[in-house]
Amino acid sequence: MNDENISKFAQSLLGPLIGRDHVDYDEVRKLYNGMIEKRPLFIARCVDVADVIAAVNFGRESGLMIAIRGGGHNGAGFGSVDDGLVIDLSLMKGVRVEPAKRTVRVGAGCTTGDVDHATHAFGLAIPFGIVSTTGVAGLTLSGGHGYLSRQYGLASDNLLEADVVLADGTFVTAAKTDNSDLLWGLRGGGGNFGVVTSFLFKAHPASVVYGGPIFWELKDAATIMRWYRDFQASAPDEFYVFLGLQTVPSGDPFPKEHWGKKICVLLISHNGAAADAEKAVNSVRAALPKPIIDFAGLIPYTVLQGMFDGLYPKGLQWYWKGDFVQMLPDAAIDAHIQQAAKVPSEVSCMHLYPIDGAVHRMSEEESSWNCRDATWSMVIAGVGSDPAQAPALKKWAKDYWEAVHPFDLNGAYPNFMMDDEGEARLKATYGENYKQLRKLKKKYDPGNLFRVNHNIRPAA
Numbered sequence: 001m002n003d004e005n006i007s008k009f010a011q012s013l014l015g016p017l018i019g020r021d022h023v024d025y026d027e028v029r030k031l032y033n034g035m036i037e038k039r040p041l042f043i044a045r046c047v048d049v050a051d052v053i054a055a056v057n058f059g060r061e062s063g064l065m066i067a068i069r070g071g072g073h074n075g076a077g078f079g080s081v082d083d084g085l086v087i088d089l090s091l092m093k094g095v096r097v098e099p100a101k102r103t104v105r106v107g108a109g110c111t112t113g114d115v116d117h118a119t120h121a122f123g124l125a126i127p128f129g130i131v132s133t134t135g136v137a138g139l140t141l142s143g144g145h146g147y148l149s150r151q152y153g154l155a156s157d158n159l160l161e162a163d164v165v166l167a168d169g170t171f172v173t174a175a176k177t178d179n180s181d182l183l184w185g186l187r188g189g190g191g192n193f194g195v196v197t198s199f200l201f202k203a204h205p206a207s208v209v210y211g212g213p214i215f216w217e218l219k220d221a222a223t224i225m226r227w228y229r230d231f232q233a234s235a236p237d238e239f240y241v242f243l244g245l246q247t248v249p250s251g252d253p254f255p256k257e258h259w260g261k262k263i264c265v266l267l268i269s270h271n272g273a274a275a276d277a278e279k280a281v282n283s284v285r286a287a288l289p290k291p292i293i294d295f296a297g298l299i300p301y302t303v304l305q306g307m308f309d310g311l312y313p314k315g316l317q318w319y320w321k322g323d324f325v326q327m328l329p330d331a332a333i334d335a336h337i338q339q340a341a342k343v344p345s346e347v348s349c350m351h352l353y354p355i356d357g358a359v360h361r362m363s364e365e366e367s368s369w370n371c372r373d374a375t376w377s378m379v380i381a382g383v384g385s386d387p388a389q390a391p392a393l394k395k396w397a398k399d400y401w402e403a404v405h406p407f408d409l410n411g412a413y414p415n416f417m418m419d420d421e422g423e424a425r426l427k428a429t430y431g432e433n434y435k436q437l438r439k440l441k442k443k444y445d446p447g448n449l450f451r452v453n454h455n456i457r458p459a460a
Helices: 004-010 049-061 112-120 136-141 178-187 218-234 274-287 301-307 330-340 388-407 423-430 433-446
Strands: 017-018 042-045 065-071 084-087 095-098 103-107 159-165 171-175 195-202 208-217 239-247 261-272 296-300 319-326 349-354 376-384
Touching: 004 017, 004 049, 004 296, 049 065, 049 159, 049 178, 049 195, 084 095, 095 112, 112 136, 112 301, 112 423, 136 195, 159 178, 178 433, 208 274, 208 301, 218 239, 218 261, 218 330, 239 274, 239 330, 239 433, 261 274, 274 296, 296 301, 319 388, 330 349, 330 388, 376 388, 423 433
Parallel strands: 042 084, 065 084
Antiparallel strands: 017 042, 095 103, 103 195, 159 171, 159 195, 208 261, 208 296, 239 261, 239 349, 319 376, 349 376
16 A cells, blocks of 8 residues: 555545544444444445445455445444444435335435335335444344334345345445345345445334323333233234333423433334224233333324434444343343443433344245344443543443343344444354354455454454
């Protein structure tokens, strides 16, 4: 790598190449997780596939570590790399909805909110996550679960095809009819196999849902969690409820008398007929103690998707721990409540997200996502705004995880893992699929060029 090659690379790009002396460098390199700071040599802000091909070739030929950034939401900071090259896809936006076919073509830089805005006009949605600022690429490639997953599966289950730039700079499409093994790997295997430049998804009916949060004080948490455990086993697919242990935020629209209270929350989304949905949610209300706050009602799906955006802006301190959870025995519930009582900040939380229903019905042969027999995906998130609080956030999340992990499965949703998990956790996460993923890695990225991620090393 020399000045001439760098100049040629910059001239080959339609988008800007941001180096350390660029006026925008410090702003562009910022990460969603303010606990992590990295200083890449270059950030290639790609605007089309030709830019991506040029960036992959330059990074490989220059011997640089390469990080891929889509929407930039990765908690572990894998969207950047010290002293390397960031291939930034965030300018590659664009959503095309085909309502008759119920398919959606999505650029790699889109957030889930970008896609929700486009699909909502047609009464459609893709089962993404629960924060609309999340990038589509990172969410999908590691699975992607949210309010519609029990009804329609994971985001990756609804991935029909993907355009990919491989490590050698070639461009391929992964679909059931072409490079089907690569499509299998992209459906849960992360960014290990190439740079995905666009996605084609299957979309589903979703417009107005009966949804929102219902809060109880922490003293009622054991009752709520035991009810939730039993409810989940027989809930209809269209009735999605995730459970959280957290704190009432000190601000509007929450009643001031409840600010700062530790709570158990059920976040509800019923994507059925309005009358049926209200009846179903009312049956939940009747079965449980009187809540302190009840915001559940008819709501546009897009509003529900953006409900947490204001609580979690870019730049907060984050430390995540996750697990797949199959059962929730009384002893586990007791451990959860004990740890939740020690929550270190108002925005720190534990959530249990359902991953049953349609997720269980997806054939294992069609997707590298493992743990199709898990009931929930758990996340413990230590979150705060003060960098000085980072050690306390980490300690709380780790202590909480150590207390409840004996009741959980060994693997976890990769997007809920930091960069300190180790290969043993990846093996547990992918189970029997791990060996096949290593073979796939050897085929498509034998030199492990794409390794700034939860890395699956090529087979020997």
